[in-house]
Amino acid sequence: MNLGGIFPALTTPFEPDGFVSVAGIKENIRRYNQTGLAGYVVLGSTGEAVMLNREEGESVLAAAKEAAGPEKILIAGTGAESTAETIIRTKRAASLGYQAALVKTPYYYKPAYRAETYIQHYRAVADASPIPIVLYSVPIFTNVTLETPEILTLAEHPNIAGIKDSSGSIQRIGEIVFGAPDRFQVLTGGAAVVYPALVVGARGAILALASALPEKCVELYQLVQRGEQQRARELQLQLVKASKRIVSQNGIAGVKYAMDLRGYKGGVPSLPLLPLKEEQKQVIAAVISQHETAAARV
């Protein structure tokens, strides 16, 4: 399985009554199908997976599967705190036609978790899973970081296909690329470091920003593939700014609002995530308008 390219971390649209909007999911994905995105990550952190119960999650997975273009790789977020629940969700994603499962680290009992805990957890999930596992280290949300030694140990498992590293550390990506078997693929979760990540050997990226600005993210990937370093560097810096203002400062509410502005079904996130205030919306509107002007000029 080739994980090269850009994957958006999809948001989950809701109906006004709070139910998952199956129609919204499909509509978004049908538009994304027209872009150069490599596939979709469904029920990641950006998908508000932790807000959904198992049944809601499955309805999201089913809707996304139905709408996705046949050439798009489908990755389901299936990580739960317990090993058993993670396995149940992973098997269900496989049965729904997903090609890989993105499994975030357990994290609640972090004072009791050791490298050994993560190794045993991921091995148990990978042993039980019908589809390949992608490790997921996202310290900004979990306060847990997978470090190079345990990643390299897990990279030996035949059913662990790679890692999404959202720590922003370029050094760690280099270490993994160097130390792991070639079939183990590194994806960065940091829109602000896609370019240096690719330079040191990452295969691609899973980005919340790509839900709002898929074309720009794909363009950056392609520039690096073609060796256009100067233009890649410039586009990266535009994405640093866009990512800061949309994702870092405003979180899921920001991504969803940017999607609204671009004609996708964004909407507001689930409580306790609060909707944006007017001044937050204006910052995002300025970013989107700048990107669209630039795009029109080309």
Added chain:
Amino acid sequence: MNLGGIFPALTTPFEPDGFVSVAGIKENIRRYNQTGLAGYVVLGSTGEAVMLNREEGESVLAAAKEAAGPEKILIAGTGAESTAETIIRTKRAASLGYQAALVKTPYYYKPAYRAETYIQHYRAVADASPIPIVLYSVPIFTNVTLETPEILTLAEHPNIAGIKDSSGSIQRIGEIVFGAPDRFQVLTGGAAVVYPALVVGARGAILALASALPEKCVELYQLVQRGEQQRARELQLQLVKASKRIVSQNGIAGVKYAMDLRGYKGGVPSLPLLPLKEEQKQVIAAVISQHETAAARV
């Protein structure tokens, strides 16, 4: 509702096949009924609530309710990441006969959460809940800390009865006691600071350690009530050591093993929490043996 006294944060025993042990829960509680514990906290952090789905959680709540002595106050842990799910769980706990709900802070999207987020979340839950709410700030697991200003704002809500503060900050307890209405009660979650917490005005404590050593924890509370400062100080320091070796160093697995040694139904925690190694068991056995020798001498 008077929350004065010591509440154990109950563990959840499991059958060998991984299912919740309803019989084990009841057996433990019937023994605890003989002690001076003020009541029980069910499905707290120590209860592995984050490992259980909604149905499993409800079976735990029902079993504990059935076994609890009529004079014991029952508090259910009902906090979930989403406001809606928290309300559902809180209502269910009320319908099962629980007298209060312990609601931990949402935490996954902490970069997007502000004081305002917590205020709106807790108000929504308290407005919807048929039973009083107890705020729960547990930074060791959530990396989120409720600070004095938002606590004092929430303390004004008529259906918010108090807070369990597990940060270990004695200063914050003093600030809350001073700034909040008298009916708002502070419980500490730190076994190592029960004595100074009571001195600055906390009403009691919710302690994992009290699942293994309920008599000692109750004794400390009573010493402070009787003004026996010197003996309180000494017992506190014994509990500091016991808490470090059982709870801080070994987590839920440590608490459960200490319970096994004392004749309760402890067992092993759910994966990915790992069972204790032999040397960890020995440290705990030494602590328990010391306490039992001391108790026998009296």
Added chain:
Amino acid sequence: MNLGGIFPALTTPFEPDGFVSVAGIKENIRRYNQTGLAGYVVLGSTGEAVMLNREEGESVLAAAKEAAGPEKILIAGTGAESTAETIIRTKRAASLGYQAALVKTPYYYKPAYRAETYIQHYRAVADASPIPIVLYSVPIFTNVTLETPEILTLAEHPNIAGIKDSSGSIQRIGEIVFGAPDRFQVLTGGAAVVYPALVVGARGAILALASALPEKCVELYQLVQRGEQQRARELQLQLVKASKRIVSQNGIAGVKYAMDLRGYKGGVPSLPLLPLKEEQKQVIAAVISQHETAAARV
């Protein structure tokens, strides 16, 4: 040597040209001599010791010694990054008539420092020093915390008389009081936790706040000594507020401005510490005015 009571962490006043104001130091101390302060800490963190070279530091020490009342205990801050320099400064303080040296942890190379480093450092200084050493753990400035095990090891040294712990942890104070020989004395550096610290066994406190409000800090100490728990608790909470607004929010500039308002020689701190803005001054003025009104009423 008895370290019981309240010590102000003295500020260092400067002349308009940036030189140390020897006259200002003496004037302040002569006023402090009229209060119930147990003694003086000169060249601590609040004294801007890290801004002064060795010669300037010695002029401060000499001036304070000259002005201090004969019954006041004199403690000199002598900690430097290097062991050798710390010894030089400690010997010099002894020769100037100081009775003890407050030695903060080395901290710059913290990634390379271990418990063993601190043990060897403090032993070398204590071995070489003609006067007793007081350990000083101040993580807010150094990002280094002395933990209970190394403190208890060092407490065995006959020339180490105690510790100033500015971490705010009441638990650690209890552990030290319980584990260390009786002659080893714990002083807290946290104005917000003086009362609970004394309750668990601290002998006193070294406080920046006591440079501006010495009477109030001494009063709190005396209330606890007399067992007036309710009044102690109330006064503690007033000091929590005062300490937050003067010290925590405004640092040395805040302490110095509060001193100015109370008729001491405060002035502005050395650059890069910036002078207060008008709105910061108003907050402090309100605190001081409240305290003086309360004092006048009594």
Added chain:
Amino acid sequence: MNLGGIFPALTTPFEPDGFVSVAGIKENIRRYNQTGLAGYVVLGSTGEAVMLNREEGESVLAAAKEAAGPEKILIAGTGAESTAETIIRTKRAASLGYQAALVKTPYYYKPAYRAETYIQHYRAVADASPIPIVLYSVPIFTNVTLETPEILTLAEHPNIAGIKDSSGSIQRIGEIVFGAPDRFQVLTGGAAVVYPALVVGARGAILALASALPEKCVELYQLVQRGEQQRARELQLQLVKASKRIVSQNGIAGVKYAMDLRGYKGGVPSLPLLPLKEEQKQVIAAVISQHETAAARV
């Protein structure tokens, strides 16, 4: 002034009696003169500057100046906690013939320092300095990070030539390169990220590792200059490992021991920095031996 290339952060050798070894400094530099190093950083963090008083520091500066090849750029570490002392040291470095001053952030009073503090501090130093200033952000030692906004503000000052950023953040380097005037040059302090740093626009690096392995560090720089990406990536990963084992795990003592093994005057650091234990030495010896074998093979 062109800061492109690799600068070693020089260590300071000591005589057995603890005095600075002027002969050792000169001997080391004469050997470094034979390499492709761009110049020397004297009295940086690796040079134990915080252990030395002003006079000792000046003797180190003078010795290094005397031995340095005329084409080598000389940079003196001159940052002190106080603005005034920083200016004194900077002027002295200029008078000794240094071409630039590396000024680390003040950090002791970090709770009171704001972006504005750093801006005023650096402007005051740059205004007063006869030679250009290089900002120095080294959070591993100072727990202070210069962030992009204040860096870009300071980059406008005509006498501020660049920054050494030791945070390891590639994103920040990209932001600075993009946002600052061309004449403002970024050097990374992270041996583990030299390659990605250069890719996003850094001009060079100041590295402790280059005191022990100058040829390898220079080779990496040259590979990137020549566009040999694959070989650069491989060499970078060797340097990641070497840097971890020598610098990250063992600090200055590790760098000095690696220097000893390579025939430089390393020696032991000042107390409280402890000499290496035997097993630490063996790890370093293995790294050095591997590098020398590889070098001999070429």
